[in-house]
Amino acid sequence: MAARAGYNKNSSAVKRIMQEARELANDPCTDYSAAPLEDDIFEWHCTLRGPPGTEFEGGLYHFRILLPSEYPFRPPSIMMLTPNGRFELNTKICISFTNYHEELWQPAWGVRTAIIGLQGFFPLKGTAAAGVGALEYPSVERKRLATMSREWKCSRCNKTNVECLPDPPTPATPPEDIAQEHVPPKTEPPEAETQPSTEQPQVPLLAPTPKRPLAPMNLTPTSPVFIGPSTPVEELPDEDNAPPAPNPAIHVAAQPALQPIQQDRPNLVVRRTPPRPPIILDTAICVLLVLVFALICRRVL
Numbered sequence: 001m002a003a004r005a006g007y008n009k010n011s012s013a014v015k016r017i018m019q020e021a022r023e024l025a026n027d028p029c030t031d032y033s034a035a036p037l038e039d040d041i042f043e044w045h046c047t048l049r050g051p052p053g054t055e056f057e058g059g060l061y062h063f064r065i066l067l068p069s070e071y072p073f074r075p076p077s078i079m080m081l082t083p084n085g086r087f088e089l090n091t092k093i094c095i096s097f098t099n100y101h102e103e104l105w106q107p108a109w110g111v112r113t114a115i116i117g118l119q120g121f122f123p124l125k126g127t128a129a130a131g132v133g134a135l136e137y138p139s140v141e142r143k144r145l146a147t148m149s150r151e152w153k154c155s156r157c158n159k160t161n162v163e164c165l166p167d168p169p170t171p172a173t174p175p176e177d178i179a180q181e182h183v184p185p186k187t188e189p190p191e192a193e194t195q196p197s198t199e200q201p202q203v204p205l206l207a208p209t210p211k212r213p214l215a216p217m218n219l220t221p222t223s224p225v226f227i228g229p230s231t232p233v234e235e236l237p238d239e240d241n242a243p244p245a246p247n248p249a250i251h252v253a254a255q256p257a258l259q260p261i262q263q264d265r266p267n268l269v270v271r272r273t274p275p276r277p278p279i280i281l282d283t284a285i286c287v288l289l290v291l292v293f294a295l296i297c298r299r300v301l
Contacts, residue, residue, distance in 0.1 A: 007041065013071045017041050020110050030168040032115045034065070037156070042067045045157050046115055047164040050146055054123040055139045059084065059146030060161035062154050065114060068099075075105035076114055082152045082161065085137030085145050086122055086129075093133035095121050100132065 007014045017036065024034050034046035044065040050056030061084050066077040077099045080087040087093050094100040097109060097117050121129075129136070137145075153160045 013067070013069060014041070016072050016110075017067065020112070024112065027112075030165075031119070033165045034111055034115060042069070042071070044111060045154065046111075047161050048115060048119055049165060050149075051119055051122050055142040056084070056086070056122050056146050059149040060152075060165055061149055062152065062157075062161055062164070063118070065111060067111075072107045072110065075099050075102055075109075076111070078114060078118060080133075081154060082149050083145050084122075084149065085142040086135055088133045088135060091133045094131040 009015075018041070021036055021041070031049045032046060034044050036042070036044050044067070046063055046065060048061050048063065050059035050061065061080065061082045063081055064079045066079070068074045068076070075098055077092045078095070079092055080089055083089065092099065095117065096104050097114055125136075150162050151160055154164075157164065
């Protein structure tokens with residue numbers, strides 16, 4: 001955008017305004033739009049979208065921004081044009097970054113700062129919303145004005161708010177998602193009913209190791225065996241020599257039976273020996289004998 005005729009191209013205000021005009025013309029934000037007038041670059045017309053989640057949601061509000069000749073070292077002035085129920089119309093409103101508070105203004109701020117700041121002042125209520133140009137309309141009335149603001153038309157721009165700030169396009173559904181929506185769901189065949197198996201598990205048969213039967217031996221004495229002085233103990237039959245029980249499940253080839261060997265064994269007789277006196281008693285007797293012998297020798301000598 002070239003500088004209009006009649007403006008000093010070396011002026012810091014003109015340079016700053018032209019720079020901001022180029023930046024806002026390329027701004028992709030869909031919440032606001034702003035541009036200076038063709039015949040006066042110090043007057044901007046802006047359209048702002050109502051803050052979401054409030055009674056101003058869905059509304060479009062047109063307002064003017066008036067820049068001083070000392071811009072950006074002095075703050076701008078803002079005047080609302082669209083009926084909104086929050087600010088008076090065609091009146092310079094009092095907020096922190098306008099000409100009512102020049103002590104708070106910073107030269108690093110610009111037109112974009114004023115637009116975003118104005119959107120944040122819309123939902124304020126009570127004492128925070130008090131000031132020059134503030135209004136307190138009921139929530140129902142503000143919603144009604146928000147609906148009507150979309151078709152409001154600026155006499156200077158000769159455009160409606162919807163034409164100045166169109167609604168953002170809704171995200172299109174990807175072709176892949178559309179194709180998936182029309183694909184019928186896959187139907188799986190019903191599973192065949194499983195019947196319980198009647199087969200019994202096979203248990204492997206393990207043949208035990210065959211043992212050769214041993215001939216029984218008669219080791220039973222004719223009389224009881226006495227161990228120790230008075231405890232009789234009877235000898236039990238040997239289980240290792242007993243023949244194993246036959247297994248009917250396993251057929252083993254018949255073998256010739258072994259003939260038991262008959263041996264003549266003498267009868268075992270254990271004689272009982274008389275018990276011996278304990279060692280302590282013997283020692284005590286010896287000591288007494290020694291003492292007696294010592295006494296006798298002492299008497300004699």
